[in-house]
Amino acid sequence: MSVLTLTIEGRDVAGQTGHTILQVARENGIAIPTLCHLQGLSDVGACRLCVVEVEGQRKLFPACVTTIDEGMKVTVNSERLAAHRRRIVELLFTERNHICSVCVADRNCELQDLAVEVGLTHFDLPLLSPQAVVDATHERFGIDHNRCVLCTRCVRVCDEIEGAHTWDVMGRGTEARLITDMGIPWGDSNTCTSCGKCVQVCPTGALFEKGRSVAEARRRRPYLPYLVAHEGRTR
Amino acid sequence: MTEAGTPTPARRRRQESLIPAGPVRASAHVCMAAGCLSMQADTVFDSLCERVTARGLTDVAVKRVGCLGLCAAGPLVAVPEMGRMYDHVAAGDDAALDGVVDGLAGGEGGRQTATDPFFSHQVKVVLEHCGQIDPERVEDYVAVGGYESLTKAVTTMTPAEVLGEVSRSGIRGRGGAGYPTGLKWTTVAKTDSPQGKYVVCNGDEGDPGAFMDRSVLESSPQQVLEGMAIAGYAVGANHGYVYVRAEYPLAVKRLTTAIRQAEHAGLLGPRIADTSFGFDVEIRIGAGAFVCGEETALIASIEGGRGTPRPRPPYPAASGLWGKPTLINNVETLASIPAIIGRGAEWYSAIGSGKSLGTKVFALAGSVVNTGLIEVPLGLTLREIVFDIGGGLPGGGKFKAVQTGGPSGGCMPESLLDMSVDYESLAQAGSIMGSGGMIVMDDGTCMVDVAKFFMDFCREESCGKCVPCRVGTTQMYHLLDRITRGLASRDELGELESLAGMVRDTSLCGLGQGSPNPVVSTLRYFRDEYMAHIDDHVCPAGVCKMEPREAALAAGEVAP
Amino acid sequence: MTVAAAAPPASPPRDDKRWRQVDVRIRRLGARPDALIEVLHTVQEVFGYLDDDALSYVSEALGVPPSRVLGVATFYSHFVRKPQGEHTCVVCMGTACYINGAGAILSRIHDTLGIDAGGTTPDGQISLLRARCLGACSMAPAVVIDDEVHGRLSPDGVQQMLEAL
Numbered sequence: 001m002s003v004l005t006l007t008i009e010g011r012d013v014a015g016q017t018g019h020t021i022l023q024v025a026r027e028n029g030i031a032i033p034t035l036c037h038l039q040g041l042s043d044v045g046a047c048r049l050c051v052v053e054v055e056g057q058r059k060l061f062p063a064c065v066t067t068i069d070e071g072m073k074v075t076v077n078s079e080r081l082a083a084h085r086r087r088i089v090e091l092l093f094t095e096r097n098h099i100c101s102v103c104v105a106d107r108n109c110e111l112q113d114l115a116v117e118v119g120l121t122h123f124d125l126p127l128l129s130p131q132a133v134v135d136a137t138h139e140r141f142g143i144d145h146n147r148c149v150l151c152t153r154c155v156r157v158c159d160e161i162e163g164a165h166t167w168d169v170m171g172r173g174t175e176a177r178l179i180t181d182m183g184i185p186w187g188d189s190n191t192c193t194s195c196g197k198c199v200q201v202c203p204t205g206a207l208f209e210k211g212r213s214v215a216e217a218r219r220r221r222p223y224l225p226y227l228v229a230h231e232g233r234t235r
Numbered sequence: 236m237t238e239a240g241t242p243t244p245a246r247r248r249r250q251e252s253l254i255p256a257g258p259v260r261a262s263a264h265v266c267m268a269a270g271c272l273s274m275q276a277d278t279v280f281d282s283l284c285e286r287v288t289a290r291g292l293t294d295v296a297v298k299r300v301g302c303l304g305l306c307a308a309g310p311l312v313a314v315p316e317m318g319r320m321y322d323h324v325a326a327g328d329d330a331a332l333d334g335v336v337d338g339l340a341g342g343e344g345g346r347q348t349a350t351d352p353f354f355s356h357q358v359k360v361v362l363e364h365c366g367q368i369d370p371e372r373v374e375d376y377v378a379v380g381g382y383e384s385l386t387k388a389v390t391t392m393t394p395a396e397v398l399g400e401v402s403r404s405g406i407r408g409r410g411g412a413g414y415p416t417g418l419k420w421t422t423v424a425k426t427d428s429p430q431g432k433y434v435v436c437n438g439d440e441g442d443p444g445a446f447m448d449r450s451v452l453e454s455s456p457q458q459v460l461e462g463m464a465i466a467g468y469a470v471g472a473n474h475g476y477v478y479v480r481a482e483y484p485l486a487v488k489r490l491t492t493a494i495r496q497a498e499h500a501g502l503l504g505p506r507i508a509d510t511s512f513g514f515d516v517e518i519r520i521g522a523g524a525f526v527c528g529e530e531t532a533l534i535a536s537i538e539g540g541r542g543t544p545r546p547r548p549p550y551p552a553a554s555g556l557w558g559k560p561t562l563i564n565n566v567e568t569l570a571s572i573p574a575i576i577g578r579g580a581e582w583y584s585a586i587g588s589g590k591s592l593g594t595k596v597f598a599l600a601g602s603v604v605n606t607g608l609i610e611v612p613l614g615l616t617l618r619e620i621v622f623d624i625g626g627g628l629p630g631g632g633k634f635k636a637v638q639t640g641g642p643s644g645g646c647m648p649e650s651l652l653d654m655s656v657d658y659e660s661l662a663q664a665g666s667i668m669g670s671g672g673m674i675v676m677d678d679g680t681c682m683v684d685v686a687k688f689f690m691d692f693c694r695e696e697s698c699g700k701c702v703p704c705r706v707g708t709t710q711m712y713h714l715l716d717r718i719t720r721g722l723a724s725r726d727e728l729g730e731l732e733s734l735a736g737m738v739r740d741t742s743l744c745g746l747g748q749g750s751p752n753p754v755v756s757t758l759r760y761f762r763d764e765y766m767a768h769i770d771d772h773v774c775p776a777g778v779c780k781m782e783p784r785e786a787a788l789a790a791g792e793v794a795p
Numbered sequence: 796m797t798v799a800a801a802a803p804p805a806s807p808p809r810d811d812k813r814w815r816q817v818d819v820r821i822r823r824l825g826a827r828p829d830a831l832i833e834v835l836h837t838v839q840e841v842f843g844y845l846d847d848d849a850l851s852y853v854s855e856a857l858g859v860p861p862s863r864v865l866g867v868a869t870f871y872s873h874f875v876r877k878p879q880g881e882h883t884c885v886v887c888m889g890t891a892c893y894i895n896g897a898g899a900i901l902s903r904i905h906d907t908l909g910i911d912a913g914g915t916t917p918d919g920q921i922s923l924l925r926a927r928c929l930g931a932c933s934m935a936p937a938v939v940i941d942d943e944v945h946g947r948l949s950p951d952g953v954q955q956m957l958e959a960l
Contacts (some may be wrong), residue, residue: 045546046700046743060740065546068411080740082956091706124730125710150699159860168862169699170869172524174709176699181861182854191860233263270933307932345894443889446930481836481873482929484942522832522871525927538864539829541870600891600932608932638890642950672932688893692927698870 006072015068022063025076025166029162032076033085033117035092035110036151038201047151049114052076060084086118094125095174096132097106097146098204105205106215111149128174135180137187140210141199143178147206154207155197166192171211176204178206249526250285252369253284253297260294261339264313264366265285267448268302268453268486271309279310286336295339301454301466301558303366305353306607313366314338320354345683353605356624358586360594361447362568362610363453370489373496376457382526382683384576385461386508389468392576397469398424401572401578405592410437410528410565411669411745413645413658419562422552423470426560433550433561434463436569437533438486441525442641443692445674448566452479452486455570456493457502462569464619465576467514470562475516478533481523490518511666513659525642529744532698543572543698544744549711565670567596573665588614591657600636601674602628611656618652621675631648632677636760640669642689642696643749645756646682667749681778682761682769686754687715693750704747707738711754718765721772721781722793728769732758749777808848813841821856828859831867835874844875856862872927880915880922882960884953889928891935896950898938900923903950908957921957 005014005133006192008025015024020043025032035047051060054067055073060081063074075081092098092111100106114120155167164190167187180189199207201217206216265271265280284297302309308322312335319338322345324331334344348354359365368375376382388397402417423432436459440448450458452704463475479487494516497503505513519537526532526541534556536542554562571593575583584592591613597620600606604626611620617637617676622625628634636646639656645666647654654660658668676685694708714731717723735751742748767773787793820837838849839940845868854864868874875945878884885902888897903913904923908916912925931937934946938953945956 044700045743046702048701048703048743051741062546064744067548083733084741086739087707087734088702088741091702091710094710095706102952125734126713128706128709128713149702150705165860168860168866170862170866172541172699172870173695173705174699175699176705179862179865182851182865183862193864269929269931269944270946273931273934273937440930441927443893443928444891444932445928446932449930482926520833520836521873522836523873523927524871537829539827539831539833539859539867543870598932601894601937606891606935621850629954641890647823672890674894674932676894680894685890685894688890696927 001158004068004070004072006068006070006074008074009076018067019041020194021052021061021063021066021068021072021074024068024115025074026062032063033114034064035149035203036153038153038157041156041201043154044152047149048089049085051081051084053078053081076209082118086120089114089118089120090123090125090147094121094123094127096128096148097129100141102214103147103205104208104212104214104217105147108215108219109205110203122218130174132177136210138187138189138192138194138210139187141186141196141207142210143186144205145177145208147204148178149204149206152177153201153205154178157197157201162193162195162197164191164193164195167198248690252299252372253287255293255296258294259296261314261316262296262298263339264298264300264314264315266301266303266309266311266366267370267399268297268306268450269367270306271311274310275326276310279312279324279332281358282326282332283312283335286332287339287447289605290336290340292336292339298369299371300368301365301370302362302450302608304357304608305424307605307607313348314345317368318347318348320348320351321345321776343785344787345642352623353607353609353626356613356615356619358594359610360574360586361451361596362454363565363574364458365450365608368455370454370456371492372491373457373500373502375652376455377500377502380535380577381457381573382461382502384573385464385468385502388465388576389508389512392670394424394469394471397465397576401424401469402579404567404582404583405573405590406571406575406583406752407658408565409567409571409595409668411640411667413668416564416568419552419564420466420470422550423472423560423562425789426553428471428560430559431474432559433466434470434472434475435533435537435556435558435563436475436477436562436566437528437530437563438477438483438566439521439528439533440480440566440670441528441696442636442670442672444598444600444641444674445670446598447484447608449483449672451566451596452483453489455551456490457497458502458570459490459566460493460562462498462572463516464507465572466562466564466569468512470560471516472511472562475514476519476537476556477516478519478521478527478537480521487518488522488662494518498783500686524698526694526698526744526746529746532744533563534561541698543700544746545773546743551553563655565669586612588612588655589657590659595656595668595671597671597673599673599675602632602677602680604629604677613657614655616653616655617647620656620673621652625675628675632679634675634682635678636676636682638674638676638685638753639672640667640749640752642692643667643745643752644669644672645752646676646685646760647756648760650760665752665759667752679778680777681719681774681776682757682764683715683719683774684776684778685710686757687719689753690715693746696746697750698746700745701741701743704742704744704750707734707742708747708750711738711751712732715754718768719774719779721768721784722729722787723769724766724793725769728765808852810820814852816841818856826857831859835868839874844878845856846876859900869945877915878919881920882941883922883924884938884957885924885926885929886912886953887926887929887931887935887939889926889932889935891932892928894935895935897936899950899954900938902947903954904957906957907954921929921960
């Protein structure tokens with residue numbers, strides 16, 4: 001394993017072969033917005049919020065899965081990137097029904113934080129307002145599909161950490177939905193171990209603990225210390 | 236096997252060609268590709284067999300062959316010995332059927348393929364054997380020199396020499412982006428993998444308006460298998476997969492037969508041509524997802540999962556199927572390989588122009604007289620393809636645009652008709668080569684409606700993994716829908732353009748990145764049509780139904 | 796994955812001889828998880844559609860988690876989860892067919908049979924499907940009725956053919 005040097009946002013930084021731009025940036029205190037990424041889980045590069053510019057390349061690169069190269073010059077913040085990120089967050093807000101004032105995750109929501117971070121003050125695009133359902137059949141947890149952003153953190157934590165693979169995604173495009181087992185109510189699932197990891201990793205109010213009302217959801221991330229111990233996996 | 240002289244009433248459908256035992260003086264090639272089959276070509280075949288036997292023509296063959304190209308005029312029957320093609324040989328049309336048999340017996344009639352502009356402008360490399368051989372008889376393929384290139388490669392060339400030949404030929408991927416094939420092969424060859432490597436033939440031809448892969452697989456499946464085996468030898472792979480769309484059952488059937496026959500004949504399998512090189516091929520059938528044409532999604536699908544793409548790198552050449560180095564090439568690319576190895580890189584690179592060498596198969600469709608499958612040297616102009624080969628628009632219709640590249644492509648206006656058709660020119664004009672669909676549109680087509688059609692396609696085919704493609708294409712579709720209903724404002728057009736740039740820049744895979752192209756290209760060349768919908772609430776082509784302004788205002792659907 | 800590949804052999808959901816065809820296919824493919832799509836193809840060929848019982852059986856037999864099986868079955872448009880009508884009518888909506896009036900064919904079927912793409916007539920006779928592109932562009936607009944491709948059709952022509960079924 002060798003050390004590579006590169007510049008991120010004009011700063012000279014160093015990282016190890018195989019490390020991602022995101023890892024190296026964060027080690028050096030340079031912020032890159034992310035949503036589907038969660039330290040310890042495999043990366044899917046799906047939310048596209050972490051896209052960065054690499055000098056000499058026309059394409060944009062997702063920082064979470066792009067490994068560093070010697071001499072790479074990375075731009076994290078530019079007008080183009082800021083506009084794209086604002087759009088992505090706007091698309092997420094318009095896709096389903098995100099009404100913060102009635103959400104359990106209000107003020108504890110990564111989507112809300114992102115909106116502040118990228119400076120999203122209003123929507124130019126119409127709300128798609130799908131008819132999504134709430135499944136409250138599980139005795140301790142619930143899922144409100146209206147709040148789901150399809151980041152698939154729950155699918156990954158359930159498969160990669162808990163080993164249950166209760167969650168997956170069905171359908172495609174905007175019809176895609178999270179499912180438990182054969183699309184049965186969560187409470188009827190016989191693969192679910194009720195470990196609650198999915199609830200802890202959910203960035204929005206989609207997965208919640210029962211008995212919490214508006215703005216009461218608290219994520220207990222330290223509850224998952226072993227996730228962090230996996231840091232360094234880049235697949 | 237001969238049945239000559241003993242008239243057999245063909246009550247039961249003949250499944251095999253009629254081949255006389257002795258020398259063949261003339262042969263009727265009956266097109267059995269999907270197009271002609273849908274016009275009862277199998278009945279035509281039966282009738283011709285009956286007539287030939289009834290006339291006692293003992294030195295005449297009647298063959299079931301693959302695509303003859305001129306699908307517009309099917310059912311087609313060719314008599315290559317006489318250089319003739321008979322069109323519209325409909326089942327039950329006694330005059331037409333007798334015409335063919337007269338021709339076989341030495342009479343006149345039919346089109347002269349040497350002078351007919353549809354045929355004379357074409358150069359056939361990929362389609363060389365299409366329509367010449369019975370796709371369900373490996374003997375036919377071998378008889379026209381099939382598998383000689385594979386034997387030549389494995390017995391007289393090193394893998395490095397094969398790589399060099401392919402690189403020097405200048406061939407580029409025929410499935411879309413035009414990545415240099417030699418470079419791709421070399422990368423896979425260089426990657427060490429003690430656990431093996433794979434060759435995957437991408438036959439998930441999903442571009443609406445493209446059917447060349449289908450025709451090649453249906454008409455000359457052995458050629459594709461031979462190309463795969465040569466690729467396997469060059470890159471060090473012993474196992475191949477052909478991924479074919481479920482929508483192409485005939486291609487699947489013929490490919491299955493071809494693999495069985497090739498294995499039986501020792502042309503595939505262990506120890507090819509008595510060397511230590513072995514190569515086998517399996518078929519995987521797609522299940523209806525356009526995105527599976529993207530190589531990482533294709534891999535996910537072969538592995539039995541949801542066909543969602545993943546970020547590249549790592550490229551499949553480094554880590555593909557089951558994490559092993561994998562070479563993925565399109566059907567047409569692989570079908571070109573036997574000719575390149577057989578005749579040499581110099582011969583191949585002498586065809587074409589600039590950085591786009593060799594030939595390309597195009598599927599001509601839409602408002603054009605000669606719809607069908609053509610193969611031309613790269614670098615011909617759009618005008619030559621649409622008007623000389625395609626015969627122009629039917630009924631003197633007025634040319635408006637030609638769409639190339641499917642849902643990731645663009646619409647070329649009349650002013651670009653003299654543009655050379657090569658990778659660079661198309662990209663510059665805002666389109667792509669894609670898999671080679673060319674759809675000619677006349678002035679009865681609304682370009683905004685066409686853009687909406689493609690956006691609807693991308694929206695429905697989006698796998699849903701990345702946000703820009705999943706939600707971005709849906710929002711773009713809604714904006715286009717509003718324009719075609721006369722409800723959109725100029726601000727909304729601005730939103731559409733801004734979204735187009737963002738979806739192109741940030742989407743995960745080529746499907747998302749290319750999805751704005753139809754919108755961007757129609758905005759570039761046909762902006763006035765968009766403005767007519769927005770400012771004047773009129774669809775110039777008369778396709779879109781405009782909603783009454785007053786009602787929309789009352790419903791709050793438009794800003795006052 | 797929770798479902799161990801070495802689980803005892805799953806039993807078919809119904810006492811139906813046709814399951815033997817599926818079992819043979821599963822055995823031939825070595826009951827590997829990556830054979831999922833192949834096996835789903837076989838189940839649909841044999842039974843005409845994929846219901847939840849069948850999916851559960853495939854899940855157990857291949858050792859693939861149920862949510863993954865459903866995820867795959869709903870990703871691909873070729874797989875259907877409801878029984879199809881006695882006859883199927885597939886209208887191609889590829890580019891060439893679209894600009895040559897495939898939309899008019901769909902609306903004619905809607906007007907005469909009262910079904911949209913994906914629907915089946917109440918008497919279970921005809922199912923209407925849309926295809927992305929059949930590769931029959933040179934004969935646009937194309938329609939496949941019970942596996943037979945028909946080209947250059949008008950709404951009237953399609954209506955006549957459907958009435959003759």
